Amino acid sequence: AGLRxxxxxxPTLELLHEGxxxxxxxxxxxLLKREPEITFQGVQPQKxxxxxxxxxxxxxxxxxxxxxxxxxxxxxLDPTLVYLMVDTYFGGTGRSMERAPDKPLTPTELRFAxxxxxxxxxxxxxxxxxxxxxxxxxxKHETNPHFVNVAAPADTLLVNRFNxxxxxxxxxxxxxxxxxxxxxxxxxxxxxxxxxxxxxE
Numbered sequence: 001a002g003l004r005x006x007x008x009x010x011p012t013l014e015l016l017h018e019g020x021x022x023x024x025x026x027x028x029x030x031l032l033k034r035e036p037e038i039t040f041q042g043v044q045p046q047k048x049x050x051x052x053x054x055x056x057x058x059x060x061x062x063x064x065x066x067x068x069x070x071x072x073x074x075x076x077l078d079p080t081l082v083y084l085m086v087d088t089y090f091g092g093t094g095r096s097m098e099r100a101p102d103k104p105l106t107p108t109e110l111r112f113a114x115x116x117x118x119x120x121x122x123x124x125x126x127x128x129x130x131x132x133x134x135x136x137x138x139x140k141h142e143t144n145p146h147f148v149n150v151a152a153p154a155d156t157l158l159v160n161r162f163n164x165x166x167x168x169x170x171x172x173x174x175x176x177x178x179x180x181x182x183x184x185x186x187x188x189x190x191x192x193x194x195x196x197x198x199x200x201e
Contacts, residue, residue, distance in 0.1 A: 010158075012131065013043055013189040017160050017175075020120075020127035027119045028164070032088050037165040041172075044161065049153035051176070052145040058104050061142040062117040063150065066124075066134040069184055072150045074176040075117045079105060081164060081171025082113045088166060104143065114141055120173065131188045151178035158182060 021038040028036045055061070060082055062075040086109050105113065121136035128134045142148055151157060160175040182189065 010043060010186075010189040012191050013158070013160070014040070016127045016131065016189075017043075017162075020123055021162060023123035023126055024120060024162075027123055028116075031115070031119065032085060032166065034088055034166055037163075037170075039163045039165075041161040041163055044159045045156045046159050047153070048151045048155050048157055048178075051157055051159060052148060055145040057145075058143055059145050060105060060110075060113045061145065061148055062114065063139040063142060063148065064117075064121060065137040065139060066121075066181070067137065069132065069134065069181050071178050071180045072139060073178070073181060074148065074150050074174075075120065076172075076174040076176065077113050077116060078171030078173070079109075080169065081173070082109050082116075084166060084169045084171070085116065086112050088168070110141060114138075116173070120175070124175065131185055150176070151180070155179050 017040045021040050025036060025038050028038075055076060056079065058079060060077040060079050062077075063072050064075070065071075066073050082105060089112065118136075118138070121138075125134045125136060155178060157179075158177040160177070162173045162175070163170055164173055
């Protein structure tokens with residue numbers, strides 16, 4: 001079933017997430033006081049085991065439910081993007097990158113990452129409204145990919161990747177959907193008729 005849902009494009013899913021980028025831009029501007037550029041890079045099917053193996057040992061992973069759809073969804077934030085955003089938020093240049101790549105996120109950075117993911121959840125709810133009213137519920141934050149269990153290792157995930165660029169650098173936010181989550185709305189997401197959400201701008 002995991003492979004079946006990812007065969008072919010899901011044009012409505014792409015439409016919803018193009019709309020999400022227009023909603024998230026002003027949300028991040030309000031937080032950072034800097035205009036981000038956000039680009040939806042598309043939907044990439046990827047095996048669970050391969051996706052998790054590619055994450056760093058100090059990953060920034062948020063797990064949530066999105067009722068009424070079943071199972072758990074996953075958000076991953078590029079740690080470099082978190083460092084840049086925190087520095088920008090506290091009035092820095094956004095260039096304070098002198099840190100070891102394997103250094104864990106600080107408590108402040110973790111809280112900030114959770115804030116970003118919760119902003120994304122709010123805007124995703126609005127973006128998905130033409131298909132289903134999603135109510136996100138935070139489950140946990142995780143830094144070790146080995147402790148993430150949203151789908152079986154051989155299942156095919158739908159990785160929705162968004163590149164976020166601020167003045168001094170960029171990184172990715174992934175919204176990762178397991179097959180069980182997508183299955184109830186597969187027909188709607190495969191149609192090309194849904195209306196995207198209006199921009200907040």
